[in-house]
Amino acid sequence: MTTTTLKTRTILSLLLAACVHAAQGAEPLSIDQRVTQLMKRMTLEEKVGQLTQYSGDADPTGPVAVKGSLRDGISSGQIGSIFSAKGTRSIRQYQDLALQSRLKIPLLFGLDVIHGYKTTFPIPLAEAASWDLEAIERSARVAAIEAAAAGIHWTFAPMVDIGRDPRWGRVMEGAGEDTYLASRIAAARVKGFQGRQLGDTDAVMACVKHFAAYGAAVGGRDYNSVDMSERMLWETYLPPFKAALDAGAATVMTSFNDLNGIPASASRYLLRDTLKGKWHFTGFVVSDWRSIEEMTAHGFVANNKEAAQAALSAGNDMDMESGVYRENLAQLVHEKKVALADVDDAVRRVLRKKFELGLFDDPYKFIDPERERAMLNKPEHRQAAREVAAKSIVLLKNDRAVLPLSKSIRKLALIGPMIKLGVENHGYWSVTVPEVDYAHQAVSAWDGIAAKLGKDATLLYAKGSDIEGEDRSGFAEAVRVASEADAVVIGVGERWDMSGEARSRSKLDLPGVQEELIKAIVATGKPVVVMINAGRPLVFDWTADHAPAILYNWWLGSEAGNAVADVLFGDVNPSAKLPMTFPRSVGQIPIYYNHFNTGRPAPNPTATEWVSAYTDLINLPKFPFGFGLSYTTFRYADLKLDRQTLRGDGKIKVSIQLTNTGKVAGEEVVQLYLRDRVASVVRPVKELKGFRKVALAAGETRTVDFTIDKESLSFFNAALQWNAEPGDFDLMIGASSADIRLQSRFVYAR
Numbered sequence: 001m002t003t004t005t006l007k008t009r010t011i012l013s014l015l016l017a018a019c020v021h022a023a024q025g026a027e028p029l030s031i032d033q034r035v036t037q038l039m040k041r042m043t044l045e046e047k048v049g050q051l052t053q054y055s056g057d058a059d060p061t062g063p064v065a066v067k068g069s070l071r072d073g074i075s076s077g078q079i080g081s082i083f084s085a086k087g088t089r090s091i092r093q094y095q096d097l098a099l100q101s102r103l104k105i106p107l108l109f110g111l112d113v114i115h116g117y118k119t120t121f122p123i124p125l126a127e128a129a130s131w132d133l134e135a136i137e138r139s140a141r142v143a144a145i146e147a148a149a150a151g152i153h154w155t156f157a158p159m160v161d162i163g164r165d166p167r168w169g170r171v172m173e174g175a176g177e178d179t180y181l182a183s184r185i186a187a188a189r190v191k192g193f194q195g196r197q198l199g200d201t202d203a204v205m206a207c208v209k210h211f212a213a214y215g216a217a218v219g220g221r222d223y224n225s226v227d228m229s230e231r232m233l234w235e236t237y238l239p240p241f242k243a244a245l246d247a248g249a250a251t252v253m254t255s256f257n258d259l260n261g262i263p264a265s266a267s268r269y270l271l272r273d274t275l276k277g278k279w280h281f282t283g284f285v286v287s288d289w290r291s292i293e294e295m296t297a298h299g300f301v302a303n304n305k306e307a308a309q310a311a312l313s314a315g316n317d318m319d320m321e322s323g324v325y326r327e328n329l330a331q332l333v334h335e336k337k338v339a340l341a342d343v344d345d346a347v348r349r350v351l352r353k354k355f356e357l358g359l360f361d362d363p364y365k366f367i368d369p370e371r372e373r374a375m376l377n378k379p380e381h382r383q384a385a386r387e388v389a390a391k392s393i394v395l396l397k398n399d400r401a402v403l404p405l406s407k408s409i410r411k412l413a414l415i416g417p418m419i420k421l422g423v424e425n426h427g428y429w430s431v432t433v434p435e436v437d438y439a440h441q442a443v444s445a446w447d448g449i450a451a452k453l454g455k456d457a458t459l460l461y462a463k464g465s466d467i468e469g470e471d472r473s474g475f476a477e478a479v480r481v482a483s484e485a486d487a488v489v490i491g492v493g494e495r496w497d498m499s500g501e502a503r504s505r506s507k508l509d510l511p512g513v514q515e516e517l518i519k520a521i522v523a524t525g526k527p528v529v530v531m532i533n534a535g536r537p538l539v540f541d542w543t544a545d546h547a548p549a550i551l552y553n554w555w556l557g558s559e560a561g562n563a564v565a566d567v568l569f570g571d572v573n574p575s576a577k578l579p580m581t582f583p584r585s586v587g588q589i590p591i592y593y594n595h596f597n598t599g600r601p602a603p604n605p606t607a608t609e610w611v612s613a614y615t616d617l618i619n620l621p622k623f624p625f626g627f628g629l630s631y632t633t634f635r636y637a638d639l640k641l642d643r644q645t646l647r648g649d650g651k652i653k654v655s656i657q658l659t660n661t662g663k664v665a666g667e668e669v670v671q672l673y674l675r676d677r678v679a680s681v682v683r684p685v686k687e688l689k690g691f692r693k694v695a696l697a698a699g700e701t702r703t704v705d706f707t708i709d710k711e712s713l714s715f716f717n718a719a720l721q722w723n724a725e726p727g728d729f730d731l732m733i734g735a736s737s738a739d740i741r742l743q744s745r746f747v748y749a750r
């Protein structure tokens with residue numbers, strides 16, 4: 001049977017059923033009623049099928065026949081979801097097979113759309129540096145529009161794991177170290193992905209991951225264990241999940257780690273008690289890749305059958321890739337080791353989403369090659385990517401106002417192994433990179449700068465060194481080229497795939513001889529701008545101390561080079577602020593701004609005797625959380641609190657006057673921090689509780705407002721109750737966590 005006849009038949013039979021129902025004068029069935037009706041017709045094996053997901057084996061650059069076992073599994077209704085198949089041509093093949101199954105239950109297609117689909121946006125950590133919730137939501141929106149047009153129903157994003165340890169390569173996927181910022185960003189991403197409502201053909205289901213505490217892997221080593229107090233879990237690691245769920249996230253993915261000895265994929269505490277219990281989550285939970293099967297390696301279960309039993313019973317609805325549900329669940333139900341009610345609950349959750357997506361009304365709803373052609377890489381998507389990319393670039397240093405460079409510069413030297421990289425700018429977890437899809441190459445810094453300057457300027461080039469390795473043979477040429485130029489831009493950093501999953505590193509210096517290359521170029525005395533590509537905070541103390549200007553560019557996506565040129569030449573004034581603390585040395589990690597004071601806080605940055613400090617290191621980070629410069633300057637003045645005492649459920653209105661004191665327009669991220677002076681459990685030295693990104697013309701002044709309420713003061717006490725305690729609070733407003741410009745105090749009274 002051809003696809004078209006199949007499609008027509010399915011739609012006809014569904015329409016017929018609906019007409020009969022309507023002719024009987026009945027109300028249209030609710031989704032839950034439709035799920036119930038369908039489940040009555042399902043065998044146990046078919047139910048298990050809905051809980052089984054495999055990665056697709058279609059060639060990513062074009063469709064090939066779906067292979068044997070996968071083909072049979074889908075057409076016999078034993079597989080409910082496929083991930084990593086992409087493009088309408090490929091996806092149609094799979095859906096055709098599903099519609100050959102007895103009950104014709106459509107497949108659900110998932111993919112890691114982490115920062116864009118064809119149009120790649122900056123890596124999530126970079127976007128977090130923008131502190132621009134609208135831009136971040138727009139980025140996820142564009143990703144959803146493109147992915148949905150390519151047949152995808154579901155993205156495995158946002159990743160909301162708090163990252164306090166830059167050795168962990170997956171910090172590039174998250175929003176950094178701060179719970180408040182990460183929570184706001186998690187909600188923005190979910191809204192962007194899911195659009196107006198599930199079922200629209202420009203929306204994909206979000207999957208908030210990895211539940212939970214994956215970012216706290218001991219030593220920053222990926223997949224490592226996590227051991228933490230419940231208080232820390234609830235206060236620091238869980239809120240971004242809650243924020244994503246409150247924003248409507250349809251699904252949740254478990255994490256690879258064990259948490260206090262229990263693998264997350266079989267944690268009843270996390271899944272049944274917290275997520276589905278306390279938080280009333282009605283979507284479904286998917287395991288991470290083979291994480292159910294991996295519980296044997298954890299030593300938590302003896303075999304795959306026990307793994308299936310433990311995971312399903314704990315509330316893990318869908319098994320990604322390990323096949324242990326498919327092989328064992330039906331038997332486990334027969335043996336009464338798994339309750340049928342638990343299986344039914346999981347199936348109901350999955351089917352509900354398929355109904356919400358409208359797949360039962362039209363399984364081919366997302367498969368429209370015309371739409372796919374029209375939507376991918378649209379000019380306005382590229383434009384949005386360029387804007388977000390420019391907003392994500394952090395200006396770390398700008399001595400003697402080296403930046404912005406003049407557009408009428410005559411000779412500019414571009415040096416370093418990153419300058420001419422194209423497709424690599426897509427970064428880790430891009431959908432495009434594995435295809436080496438040259439049609440959708442990202443713009444290199446070289447091309448972006450050349451396009452900006454036009455023909456009147458001469459660009460000189462020397463690679464200087466590789467990213468890794470000891471080869472210094474290119475240094476002399478690089479120095480010669482630099483000496484001939486009016487200014488030099490050096491592009492160095494980590495290779496795009498040095499951060500990401502399974503990319504933990506014990507050294508965070510600029511790899512290879514790149515910092516030596518910088519030293520050689522800085523020694524020429526020319527105005528030098530160092531641009532660093534990386535997926536995490538790196539350690540580059542010499543460069544930070546000696547290079548006059550530094551831009552932290554992360555990995556910026558399809559429009560990288562254009563965005564870089566926009567910032568280098570002042571068409572965009574940088575406004576990003578670091579979402580993670582940058583250490584001076586790997587030995588300082590984990591390092592984060594919202595630490596406790598301890599009983600022996602260091603009174604100054606160099607104190608070491610009998611205080612909490614390292615004897616061989618200044619007691620400060622290299623660049624603090626929230627830090628980032630602009631081409632203009634801002635004055636913070638006139639802090640006002642409308643009252644000094646906050647009572648019960650009341651509010652304090654806080655305002656300041658922010659003035660752009662420089663000569664160009666710019667945006668500032670005004671940050672509000674609080675400190676609870678005395679509490680029943682010790683509280684951080686400061687905690688971000690609000691921020692505003694404000695655009696000001698040169699010379700302009702604006703009032704910036706914040707509201708503080710009981711929620712802003714609340715925390716989990718020793719009994720894990722969320723509450724605010726009466727007493728004194730410090731209020732700090734500043735341009736970074738370490739650059740507090742205005743301070744006050746207030747009292748909370750019940």
Ligand code: BGC
Nearest residue numbers: 112156209210253288289501
């Ligand atoms: C990652 C997940 C990802 C999954 C599917 C796993 O290895 O941990 O984040 O969604 O693979 O690609």
